[in-house]
Amino acid sequence: KALRDQLVYDSLTRLYSRQGLIEICENKPNLCHGSLFLLGINKFRDINDSVGHHNGDQLLVSIAERLKQQFPDNTMLARIGGDEFALFMPDMDKDEDIRLTERRLQQLFAAPFMVEGESVVMKISLGIVQTKHGENMPLWLRNASIALSYAKQDPLTGICYYSPELASASKFRTQLLTKMQTGIDKREFVPHYQPIIDLASGNVCGAEALARWNSESGMSSPLDFIPIAEESGMIKAIGQQILLQACRDTYKAIENKQWPSDFQLHVNISVNQLSCPAFVDTVTRVLDVTKLPAKNLTLEITESRIIDSAPTTLENMTKLRDMGIGIAIDDFGTGYSSLGYLHSLPFTCLKIDRTFINQLTKENLDSSVVAAVINITAGLKTNVVAEGVEDSTQAQLLRSLGCHQVQGFYYSRPIPLDEWPTHLVNMK
Known part of the structure; x- marks a missing residue:
């Protein structure tokens, strides 16, 4: 069981790991549609170098706690790796709901995080996938990663929705x-x-x-x-x-x-x-x-x-x-x-x-x-x-x-x- 937990859960934040998110979706066929948000912290390496790696880890834990507090129990939260977090929202397919989630995530990071009495402000980028683009979580995660890479290139909004055209551009890249x-x-x-x-x-x-x-x-x-x-x-x-x-x-x-x-x-x-x-x-x-x-x-x-x-x-x-x-x-x-x-x-x-x-x-x-x-x-x-x-x-x-x-x-x-x-x- 301990070995399985290491695979399914992220050891630092106790959110699902990438593998855990994939497995839970495979084991629950009813989770066949919804919206996936892949969140990346902008310039987290610079933040990490500034506050130290131990405090950088504590920031990641604080991010996980905020996400758990702000989103409903049916939201599947995962730390995909490094400074990237995934939120899978089952059954979310309406544009207004997706836009609302966008705003909630941005508001979540508007307030500073505290590290040893010092405030740290972090900005995020979002890659968003609606599950009509693909048939399984590995593919959704790949597509969300493509969208996130483009979102990071847009300093004004920091948001990008996946489309098949992005995949072609990503291949060229x-x-x-x-x-x-x-x-x-x-x-x-x-x-x-x-x-x-x-x-x-x-x-x-x-x-x-x-x-x-x-x-x-x-x-x-x-x-x-x-x-x-x-x-x-x-x-x-x-x-x-x-x-x-x-x-x-x-x-x-x-x-x-x-x-x-x-x-x-x-x-x-x-x-x-x-x-x-x-x-x-x-x-x-x-x-x-x-x-x-x-x-x-x-x-x-x-x-x-x-x-x-x-x-x-x-x-x-x-x-x-x-x-x-x-x-x-x-x-x-x-x-x-x-x-x-x-x-x-x-x-x-x-x-x-x-x-x-x-x-x-x-x-x-x-x-x-x-x-x-x-x-x-x-x-x-x-x-x-x-x-x-x-x-x-x-x-x-x-x-x-x-x-x-x-x-x-x-x-x-x-x-x-x-x-x-x-x-x-x-x-x-």
């Missing part, structure tokens, strides 16, 4: 992930470089290294693989390859007098990378191996991603800046940073998002967001780069506003390093 892992192993992810121009002198003063995937199928842009790389965690390996190769290329180009000694290499990094406690050590090793001085490297992180990031993100930003590495806030203006919040960020450069550059005209010059941001950077004594410059008018307006540097297709598309000498001649 699995195949793409396999190809991406092969690409990582074969070092198919390479940097292309887009020049950054100093507006005062007109000279190239730096470049942004942008990831490209040079697979057997041809060259792929970041839009084809970065989102899924972020979600799957592969971005860490891809990002490290790009950082290493870009630093190596930059050191060689400076040594060969191809680039000036004060050339600034800009490399995009994800919050997944920056929030990792070992990331500063990783960057330090890359600089040691490639011999690139810290003063020649600027790391870019998207503004909107910083807001919800783990505490280690800001700590690592500060450590990197103190090492002499530049920290650029990318796509500035698309998030919701206030001026007060900017003062608390350890950055050395703001990059104005291209959407504001596209709207820049002589008529709105004085009142534009661009002018305001440039004034802010002047007060903070930081550098400012305008992205997405596409014509000479934009470049001239930005220069008149006091913008320091620009990049965009008006000057150059991102190019591989071996095309750089020829392209520079054409630019001039």
Whole structure:
């Protein structure tokens, strides 16, 4: 009996285990229809690292207790694994009942959980399956897992209903992930470089290294693989390859007098990378191996991603800046940073998002967001780069506003390093 209990019940929460939920549905044929809710805790790994694994386990127990208190006895509750919980509601097939359960689950997590006197707020994602999609619990759980993976990609609602179309998309995703892992192993992810121009002198003063995937199928842009790389965690390996190769290329180009000694290499990094406690050590090793001085490297992180990031993100930003590495806030203006919040960020450069550059005209010059941001950077004594410059008018307006540097297709598309000498001649 003890061995069977270990299989049927989760040892931590005493809810059903995955196997237990499957067995009870198999043993009760009347449970042939209803709705299955698969609940995942967003960023639970970060929470676990913050409060400690013992307290993380206690949070999971508290979640189980809340679920048991809030839902009727005929609800089958299970901990499927890690931070995922399943609620199977027999006979629930009306849309209004399903929506009500959605709201109840979200309200359940609106109130904070207490751990050693400290409150912890958790957000959830929901994958929902109506049992007309499939014939048994293993299939329902698989479909709910597919829906949950898509729900986690929707920061606005965090909810996704399973449909057969999702299964096809999930199959494509699995195949793409396999190809991406092969690409990582074969070092198919390479940097292309887009020049950054100093507006005062007109000279190239730096470049942004942008990831490209040079697979057997041809060259792929970041839009084809970065989102899924972020979600799957592969971005860490891809990002490290790009950082290493870009630093190596930059050191060689400076040594060969191809680039000036004060050339600034800009490399995009994800919050997944920056929030990792070992990331500063990783960057330090890359600089040691490639011999690139810290003063020649600027790391870019998207503004909107910083807001919800783990505490280690800001700590690592500060450590990197103190090492002499530049920290650029990318796509500035698309998030919701206030001026007060900017003062608390350890950055050395703001990059104005291209959407504001596209709207820049002589008529709105004085009142534009661009002018305001440039004034802010002047007060903070930081550098400012305008992205997405596409014509000479934009470049001239930005220069008149006091913008320091620009990049965009008006000057150059991102190019591989071996095309750089020829392209520079054409630019001039």
